[in-house]
Amino acid sequence: MKLVLSSYGGRGDVEPAVVVGRELQRRGHRVLIAVPPNLVGFAAAAGLPAVPYGLDSTPILDLQRKYFTCYSRTPWKLKTLSAMARETERFAAECWAEMTKTLVSVADGADLLLTGLIFEQPAANVAEAYGIPLVTLQYFPCRAHGQLLPFLPSPLSRMAMTVNDWAAWRGTRTGEDAQRRELGLSRATASAPRRIADRGSLEIQAYDEVCFPGLTAEWAKWNQQSPPKRPFVGALAMASPTEADDAVTSWISEGTPPIFFGFGSVPIGSPAEMIAMIASVCTRLGVRALVGAGGTDFGDAPHFDHVKVVGQVNYATIFPMCRAVVHHGGAGTLAACLRAGIPQLILWTLPDQPFFAAQLKRMKVGAGRRFSTTTEKTLVGDLSRILAPEYVARARELAPRMTTPAQSAAAAADHVEDFARLRCAV
Numbered sequence: 001m002k003l004v005l006s007s008y009g010g011r012g013d014v015e016p017a018v019v020v021g022r023e024l025q026r027r028g029h030r031v032l033i034a035v036p037p038n039l040v041g042f043a044a045a046a047g048l049p050a051v052p053y054g055l056d057s058t059p060i061l062d063l064q065r066k067y068f069t070c071y072s073r074t075p076w077k078l079k080t081l082s083a084m085a086r087e088t089e090r091f092a093a094e095c096w097a098e099m100t101k102t103l104v105s106v107a108d109g110a111d112l113l114l115t116g117l118i119f120e121q122p123a124a125n126v127a128e129a130y131g132i133p134l135v136t137l138q139y140f141p142c143r144a145h146g147q148l149l150p151f152l153p154s155p156l157s158r159m160a161m162t163v164n165d166w167a168a169w170r171g172t173r174t175g176e177d178a179q180r181r182e183l184g185l186s187r188a189t190a191s192a193p194r195r196i197a198d199r200g201s202l203e204i205q206a207y208d209e210v211c212f213p214g215l216t217a218e219w220a221k222w223n224q225q226s227p228p229k230r231p232f233v234g235a236l237a238m239a240s241p242t243e244a245d246d247a248v249t250s251w252i253s254e255g256t257p258p259i260f261f262g263f264g265s266v267p268i269g270s271p272a273e274m275i276a277m278i279a280s281v282c283t284r285l286g287v288r289a290l291v292g293a294g295g296t297d298f299g300d301a302p303h304f305d306h307v308k309v310v311g312q313v314n315y316a317t318i319f320p321m322c323r324a325v326v327h328h329g330g331a332g333t334l335a336a337c338l339r340a341g342i343p344q345l346i347l348w349t350l351p352d353q354p355f356f357a358a359q360l361k362r363m364k365v366g367a368g369r370r371f372s373t374t375t376e377k378t379l380v381g382d383l384s385r386i387l388a389p390e391y392v393a394r395a396r397e398l399a400p401r402m403t404t405p406a407q408s409a410a411a412a413a414d415h416v417e418d419f420a421r422l423r424c425a426v
Helices: 011-026 037-045 058-073 078-106 120-130 154-182 192-198 245-253 271-285 315-321 331-340 353-363 376-386 389-401 405-425
Strands: 002-006 030-035 050-052 112-115 134-138 202-205 259-262 289-292 307-310 324-327 344-348 366-370
Touching: 002 011, 002 078, 011 030, 011 037, 011 134, 011 331, 011 405, 030 037, 030 078, 037 050, 050 078, 058 078, 078 120, 078 154, 112 120, 112 405, 120 134, 120 154, 120 192, 134 405, 154 192, 202 405, 245 289, 245 307, 245 315, 259 271, 271 289, 271 307, 271 376, 315 331, 324 331, 324 376, 331 344, 331 353, 331 389, 344 353, 344 376, 353 366, 366 376
Parallel strands: 002 030, 002 112, 030 050, 112 134, 134 202, 259 289, 259 324, 289 307, 324 344, 344 366
Antiparallel strands: none
16 A cells, blocks of 8 residues: 655654554555655654655744743743744744645555644645545544543533634634645635544554543543544654664663653753753762753753763663653653653643643652753752652553553554555445
8 A cells, every 4th residue: 555644843743653654664565754854864764765844843843942931931021922923823834835735746646644743734634635544643632532631620621622623723724724725625614633533534542541541431432433543552662772872871880770861852942051950960869860962962061970961862771771761741752761660750841741741640650840940959859759669669560551662553553554444445
């Protein structure tokens, strides 16, 4: 079968689609993946034919970080927030147009189109125009449900998520209707999530049920169908060795297990200050620190003997050797920590990340705090809390309940194959 995959965002957003694409290609299918220009090399290095999709994602990720930092610290700076919001809208419109051009070209004659979570609307419209099956890959439970906010009654949670979907659709409706006209489609009459569900699309839930246990019962009506429409497959991660793994493993073995600090592909604002704070906190706690650079340049940061800065490492190898992990709240990093059986602390910036932090608190395997309000004092307190024996024991107990990367990749590919074959036979 000819299968086209599209995914946008940072590396953590794109990696799940790369994992599925690689497994489908291994099974003999013709796979093409469309990713942001800055991640074409990443997808190609994984062995997938890749084409540029939209605009370079680095600027918009950095702009999002700045926007939500400003919103949380100085919400009264309305002019600054409005300017950044307008810049985001301009970027999204241009990116959307470029995505449509790419998908119209590569999806022609495809048996199936798979899209990631970010910018799923262009892919949904192109799939509708071509009359081909659509698969969405969701590493976060983004469809309306009652389990998102533990402190809210379920009906209110579902209502809040439904209203958010409607507001997002109204905000992009003009641009989306223009795209649909170009594709020969009528104007949209409902939000993209509603239309995707109404088309009978496959919505793969690429995270573990243990993180949101109530969803199993709430979404039973979707998964009692044949084939299931919202199957849980577990987190999708490459878990591939890197060149740095041996050196990092050797460094870890030379002393006590470190705390890993990683902040994803979105650059942090003050690398030197962050390294200094990490060094001071770890000195007070009597531990070492391993810092994953991610998208941040720590080249000018001060050097400390008990702090090691590294590039990309294989989380599946390194995390089990650490005492705990401090990270930005990305779904992939969170799953890697849970699989490793170690406590974690989320210092969140983007709006989806605190919801994962809330689930860690519920499971008693970690904690969370807004990145912009983190200080040396709060970091010492939060780390002392999650390093307590009860958190360590609970994390170890939970690890065997997680799917493995191989199981998740195989399950996702199975669902894609079954769905494509069923729809193609209709």
